[in-house]
Amino acid sequence: MKRWHGMWFLCVVAVLGLVMAPAIGQASNPIKVGFVYIMSGPFATYGQFAKQGAEMAVEEINAAGGIMGRPVEAIFEDSTGKPDVAVRVIRRLVYQEGVACVIGLDSSGVANTVVPLMPELKTPLIVTHAATPDVTGNLCNRYTFRISVSLDQNVKAAALVASETKAKVWTTVGPDYAFGHQSWEYFQKYLKALRPDVSFMPSDQTAFAPIKTTDFSAYITKIMQAKPEGVLISLWGGNLIDFVRQASEMGFFKGNWEVLMTLGGATEVLYALGDKMPEGLWVGTRYWFLANDTPQNVAFRDNYKKRYGQFPSYNAHGAYAALYALKAAAEKAKSVDKEAIIEALEGLTLELPVGTVTLRPGDHQALTNATWGKTASDPNYPLRILKPIRIFPAQTVTPPLEETGCRMK
Amino acid sequence: MEAMVVNVLNGLSWGMLLFLISVGLTTIFGVLGVLNFAHGSLFMLGAYGTMSLMRFFPSFWAGVVIAPLLTALLGMGVEITLLRRVYLRDVSYQLLLTFAVLLVLDDAVRILWGAAYHVVDPPASLAGTVGLFSHSYPIYRLFLIVVGPVLGLGLWGFFTRTRWGKMIRAAAQDRQMAEGVGIRVPLLFTLVFGLGAWLAALGGALAAPHQSVGPAMGERIIIESFIVVVVGGLGSFPGAFVGAILLGLLDAFGTLFAGRVQMALPYVVLAFVLLVRPRGLLGREG
Numbered sequence: 001m002k003r004w005h006g007m008w009f010l011c012v013v014a015v016l017g018l019v020m021a022p023a024i025g026q027a028s029n030p031i032k033v034g035f036v037y038i039m040s041g042p043f044a045t046y047g048q049f050a051k052q053g054a055e056m057a058v059e060e061i062n063a064a065g066g067i068m069g070r071p072v073e074a075i076f077e078d079s080t081g082k083p084d085v086a087v088r089v090i091r092r093l094v095y096q097e098g099v100a101c102v103i104g105l106d107s108s109g110v111a112n113t114v115v116p117l118m119p120e121l122k123t124p125l126i127v128t129h130a131a132t133p134d135v136t137g138n139l140c141n142r143y144t145f146r147i148s149v150s151l152d153q154n155v156k157a158a159a160l161v162a163s164e165t166k167a168k169v170w171t172t173v174g175p176d177y178a179f180g181h182q183s184w185e186y187f188q189k190y191l192k193a194l195r196p197d198v199s200f201m202p203s204d205q206t207a208f209a210p211i212k213t214t215d216f217s218a219y220i221t222k223i224m225q226a227k228p229e230g231v232l233i234s235l236w237g238g239n240l241i242d243f244v245r246q247a248s249e250m251g252f253f254k255g256n257w258e259v260l261m262t263l264g265g266a267t268e269v270l271y272a273l274g275d276k277m278p279e280g281l282w283v284g285t286r287y288w289f290l291a292n293d294t295p296q297n298v299a300f301r302d303n304y305k306k307r308y309g310q311f312p313s314y315n316a317h318g319a320y321a322a323l324y325a326l327k328a329a330a331e332k333a334k335s336v337d338k339e340a341i342i343e344a345l346e347g348l349t350l351e352l353p354v355g356t357v358t359l360r361p362g363d364h365q366a367l368t369n370a371t372w373g374k375t376a377s378d379p380n381y382p383l384r385i386l387k388p389i390r391i392f393p394a395q396t397v398t399p400p401l402e403e404t405g406c407r408m409k
Numbered sequence: 410m411e412a413m414v415v416n417v418l419n420g421l422s423w424g425m426l427l428f429l430i431s432v433g434l435t436t437i438f439g440v441l442g443v444l445n446f447a448h449g450s451l452f453m454l455g456a457y458g459t460m461s462l463m464r465f466f467p468s469f470w471a472g473v474v475i476a477p478l479l480t481a482l483l484g485m486g487v488e489i490t491l492l493r494r495v496y497l498r499d500v501s502y503q504l505l506l507t508f509a510v511l512l513v514l515d516d517a518v519r520i521l522w523g524a525a526y527h528v529v530d531p532p533a534s535l536a537g538t539v540g541l542f543s544h545s546y547p548i549y550r551l552f553l554i555v556v557g558p559v560l561g562l563g564l565w566g567f568f569t570r571t572r573w574g575k576m577i578r579a580a581a582q583d584r585q586m587a588e589g590v591g592i593r594v595p596l597l598f599t600l601v602f603g604l605g606a607w608l609a610a611l612g613g614a615l616a617a618p619h620q621s622v623g624p625a626m627g628e629r630i631i632i633e634s635f636i637v638v639v640v641g642g643l644g645s646f647p648g649a650f651v652g653a654i655l656l657g658l659l660d661a662f663g664t665l666f667a668g669r670v671q672m673a674l675p676y677v678v679l680a681f682v683l684l685v686r687p688r689g690l691l692g693r694e695g
Contacts, residue, residue: 215619
């Protein structure tokens with residue numbers, strides 16, 4: 001029995017050590033930031049990349065002395081892609097964790113529910129992925145910013161690419177929710193203005209597939225039968241991977257039509273598809289790791305590759321960029337007070353890996369360039385890269401403030 | 410005409426994949442009386458297992474043979490340690506238990522394999538396409554259309570012609586009587602659950618070259634499988650076959666003609682069948 005007393009004593013010391021350790025670390029009072037992404041389910045890989053980008057930014061910022069001398073502490077929550085879950089975790093982050101800012105949101109459906117809630121929570125939200133125009137349009141508010149390319153910017157660039165092709169009759173394949181339908185609607189509006197001679201197929205010759213679709217053969221057959229000259233594809237994630245593979249098998253990409261994929265330049269998708277992604281297709285993205293060689297971008301892509309073994313995706317960039325925006329705003333305001341941060345974020349200009357980004361005061365949308373490119377193979381990369389790369393400057397692709405429908409209160 | 414033929418093939422190949430998954434679900438229900446929520450997770454394990462085994466063996470077929478067998482062993486383990494305890498309890502216990510197994514397996518898959526999407530190549534012999542009018546049609550899809558009926562016939566033969574199959578049917582009809590004539594029912598139930606798990610994983614293995622392998626791939630297919638089983642008749646073998654073909658064709662032609670209503674069609678059919686024939690198209694009365 002006596003020997004056990006010694007063991008017990010050791011155990012108590014060990015447990016106390018574990019309990020005490022974080023308390024000692026907390027002495028310098030960190031700034032908490034909440035990150036909300038899809039961490040589970042079919043789109044979980046987007047959340048994983050975002051988390052990696054955020055963690056890298058936290059580590060870099062803390063190594064360089066934190067934000068005004070205080071370390072940053074990231075808290076990650078899983079939105080599961082469901083609006084009600086996202087609302088619950090964001091309330092928890094604000095009321096229980098006391099975060100200075102919320103960063104994230106992948107799905108436009110989630111964003112549409114969360115954005116109107118932010119004035120009630122009186123906490124800044126920096127959207128980094130969800131692209132719906134409503135976030136910085138008719139739902140815009142003082143607390144919500146978006147640092148990534150919006151649907152309007154992405155699709156305006158798509159229309160510019162499309163206007164240079166020979167295709168005159170266009171149709172679409174998209175996910176059957178607001179994002180897919182809005183992509184098609186904006187594409188028609190922008191392309192018609194650029195090229196009055198093009199036409200768009202009626203709704204019975206377009207294809208909108210429910211998110212849970214895994215077999216796209218019927219949609220592929222439908223579009224092939226319609227014999228368009230151009231196809232805009234706004235599918236993303238696993239849906240896009242399934243579509244590309246099945247469409248390849250069925251000879252879709254050998255068809256006599258132009259193909260534009262608004263979110264085909266996501267490395268989450270390109271890594272998975274590897275050489276199954278056909279060459280010579282136009283794909284869009286919100287950030288491309290080879291788009292420029294500024295010191296910011298070279299450092300970001302090389303460090304990311306070293307840490308995680310893969311090149312950063314646009315979602316990794318979004319989370320990374322948002323935390324740097326928060327840092328810049330806090331340092332400009334010399335405060336982490338939420339209202340002071342919001343005032344500092346308005347009109348803030350940053351040098352980010354993607355390029356120079358300004359958060360427009362009128363609607364809180366980032367004035368950032370939109371990237372498109374043609375898929376090409378390169379023996380130095382395990383995924384398709386973009387060649388040539390087309391970069392559309394913010395002033396070319398961002399709708400003027402009057403057109404956004406945003407009325408900031 | 411061309412479009413019709415291609416669409417029938419689209420519908421049949423999707424339907425056969427649904428059949429592979431539904432047939433295990435309906436077998437487990439027919440014999441054990443358990444509605445297995447974790448079936449989609451077993452389907453997912455078959456796909457992930459095949460993908461991982463292909464790194465050790467150079468052949469897709471090695472994965473198709475081994476992954477379902479391993480999943481069957483896991484299924485039997487689950488039956489022996491967990492499910493066996495709730496057969497005599499209320500149905501809600503079984504639902505909660507298999508739902509818990511689903512959550513555990515889904516998270517385990519995420520921990521083991523991560524969140525990324527993966528792509529599995531079809532075997533070289535089935536990788537190409539064949540000419541069909543002016544279309545080219547993937548051989549792998551045609552292969553799926555053949556596999557479904559072959560497997561269905563094999564299972565039907567097993568249940569009607571073999572001694573084991575007859576014992577299983579006897580145990581399903583009257584457990585006490587079967588025990589009375591000396592059939593070891595607990596062992597039989599374990600084997601049947603293993604068979605169901607094997608079928609689910611086989612479906613996953615064969616689905617892997619057809620769709621991306623990723624988290625929650627089971628969730629996306631399980632709802633349609635449930636509809637197939639209920640429409641066809643719970644526990645009915647030919648019912649699952651008919652239900653799967655019906656849903657596959659409905660999906661293909663609904664996409665072509667029904668536009669946005671297509672999403673609701675399976676549920677409309679489900680509601681209609683439940684109203685007219687509450688036991689499903691080929692379900693047993695009584």
